[in-house]
Amino acid sequence: xxxxxxxxxxxxxxxSQPDDSPEPHVEDRDELNGEPGEDxxxxxxxxxxxxxxxxxxxxxxxxKAAESRWTPQDQDGDGPEAPRAGTDELVTEALKTDxxxxxxxxxQEFNKRxxxxxxxxxxxxxxxxxxxxxxxxxxxxxxxxxxxxGKDQKTSKGLTDFCIKNxxxxxxxxxxxxxxxxxxxxxxxxxxxxxxxKPLAGAKVVGCTHITAxxxxxxxxxxxxxAQCRWSACNIFSTQNAVAAALAEAGTAVxxxxxxxxxxxxxxxxxxxxxxxWQPNMILDDGGDLTHWIYKKYPSIFxxxxxxxxxxxxxxxxxxxxxxxxxxxxxxxxxxxSVTKQKFDNLxxxxxxxxxxxKRTTDVxxxxxxxxxxxxxxxxxxxxxxxxxxxxxxxxxxxxxxxxLQKNVTHxxxxxxxxxxxxxxxxxxxxxVVGRExxxxxxxxxxxxxxxxxxxxxDLVKIxxxxxAPIHKHKHGGSTIIIFDxxxxxxxxxxxxxxxxxxxxxxxxTTQALALIELFNAPExxxxxxxxxxxxxxxxxxxxxHLATFDAHLTELTDDQAKYxxxxxxxxxxxNYYRCRQTSPHTQNAHxxxxxxxxKYFF
Numbered sequence: 001x002x003x004x005x006x007x008x009x010x011x012x013x014x015x016s017q018p019d020d021s022p023e024p025h026v027e028d029r030d031e032l033n034g035e036p037g038e039d040x041x042x043x044x045x046x047x048x049x050x051x052x053x054x055x056x057x058x059x060x061x062x063x064k065a066a067e068s069r070w071t072p073q074d075q076d077g078d079g080p081e082a083p084r085a086g087t088d089e090l091v092t093e094a095l096k097t098d099x100x101x102x103x104x105x106x107x108q109e110f111n112k113r114x115x116x117x118x119x120x121x122x123x124x125x126x127x128x129x130x131x132x133x134x135x136x137x138x139x140x141x142x143x144x145x146x147x148x149x150g151k152d153q154k155t156s157k158g159l160t161d162f163c164i165k166n167x168x169x170x171x172x173x174x175x176x177x178x179x180x181x182x183x184x185x186x187x188x189x190x191x192x193x194x195x196x197x198k199p200l201a202g203a204k205v206v207g208c209t210h211i212t213a214x215x216x217x218x219x220x221x222x223x224x225x226x227a228q229c230r231w232s233a234c235n236i237f238s239t240q241n242a243v244a245a246a247l248a249e250a251g252t253a254v255x256x257x258x259x260x261x262x263x264x265x266x267x268x269x270x271x272x273x274x275x276x277x278w279q280p281n282m283i284l285d286d287g288g289d290l291t292h293w294i295y296k297k298y299p300s301i302f303x304x305x306x307x308x309x310x311x312x313x314x315x316x317x318x319x320x321x322x323x324x325x326x327x328x329x330x331x332x333x334x335x336x337x338s339v340t341k342q343k344f345d346n347l348x349x350x351x352x353x354x355x356x357x358x359k360r361t362t363d364v365x366x367x368x369x370x371x372x373x374x375x376x377x378x379x380x381x382x383x384x385x386x387x388x389x390x391x392x393x394x395x396x397x398x399x400x401x402x403x404x405l406q407k408n409v410t411h412x413x414x415x416x417x418x419x420x421x422x423x424x425x426x427x428x429x430x431x432x433v434v435g436r437e438x439x440x441x442x443x444x445x446x447x448x449x450x451x452x453x454x455x456x457x458x459d460l461v462k463i464x465x466x467x468x469a470p471i472h473k474h475k476h477g478g479s480t481i482i483i484f485d486x487x488x489x490x491x492x493x494x495x496x497x498x499x500x501x502x503x504x505x506x507x508x509x510t511t512q513a514l515a516l517i518e519l520f521n522a523p524e525x526x527x528x529x530x531x532x533x534x535x536x537x538x539x540x541x542x543x544x545x546h547l548a549t550f551d552a553h554l555t556e557l558t559d560d561q562a563k564y565x566x567x568x569x570x571x572x573x574x575x576n577y578y579r580c581r582q583t584s585p586h587t588q589n590a591h592x593x594x595x596x597x598x599x600k601y602f603f
Contacts, residue, residue: 205282209284211238366391
């Protein structure tokens, strides 16, 4: 600081005092401004000498100098001389043209600086649509206002059996799919090994899942294995519009776009199921909405379904309810409770994506924040680990004593949900986990979000009144509770507000593909009208397909070791009743008909 005072000849205190220096003479201003034809270096030297004679920086002179550089013509006559009478008109026109060009350049430069200072707000607006491609964010606003149901769109091949946001985004969506393929090695291997035999030839798969780049890889893998597919979205906010366009361009019947209404959601499902001259025989569901729709509206089609594959805990519960009531007339595969799905997708996918979703939409700093996680299953474990790693103080609520014991062993604080007074609350896995009575007690500005499947985990129904719109703010007693998921209206956080790691979803997608192959090719009588768990051999096969990514190799048991353990040298290495968590009592059929070692498209 001492050096700065010596160079400037003053101090910081000098700048805060009124400027008592005399007004510069007109001659001084002429020297500073200079004539257009004068030597600029001479003017600069005189300016420097004049500055050094001052005891403090003359801010007025600096402003005048800046004004002279930006103003093309001095209004007081100190600038360039006006053209004399009788000067050629071309010279006058040239001066006018030069002045117009300079003014245009200044305006462009001003706008350029303005855009640069607004970079953060631009980034924020893009991040709020993070699951869309950049082309989706920058699409024409007039197009965005038009519902896709009112558009007539065609692919480059003239296909019209689809309904998406904008078919012009297909090229960008194709790039996103190609990037995802690089992180999904198992599906690529499965296509290579089983593609020649087409194990899904004749399968008509109707799907209702999140339509992302990772799902697109799964859909195109099923098509390569011989299946015909029609697809809709299981979440109204998770669709990547560019990816949906790429699928439609490739010939897949897709009915989905980001920001659907509830009516659009069911309309899209119906368009997939009720197509003319096409009836599904396989269901791939995420949440049970598609299964429920076919069961209620198309009972004749439901009876001809050969198998259902369900990936989420919400959909599995609904299948078990149908089975318990003896209304499930087709076999179903519970992928959610497979070891690979629980150990990897539910844990690591949530662990990596929850921070991404929160950062993109709130810019919150997690260090020192008081966070409540409702539930300590695999999803809860992943959320807790991620938040604790960034310095958050994490509290957990649980109803299961086994999960509660796990939570205490990991030094996570215990908490009754009725005592919430914290910065962030995360719910998952059940209905009305966070109710109105909890919201009324929350800290002002608390962020509430959902890592479950549907929007029932947070009881938004009791919050909504004719005077409380939008939903993301709940006022009570002078306080404001900010419900974080205002973009997804309390729905799944990570896929509504960010993206998820492709490699983890590769494990789940491969499990889904193998489950479809197993149910479609199973001889009559192998599977009853019930809910089954994925055979253990398939679980281990899915894991083995991903080992090469890490250059990992398995140790082989000796004959004596295999005999001692009572298992085959090549697996399965765990009994079929082995699970990483407690499962429903309806899984007692999981151990039946699980010998899949003779499936040549697996091994």
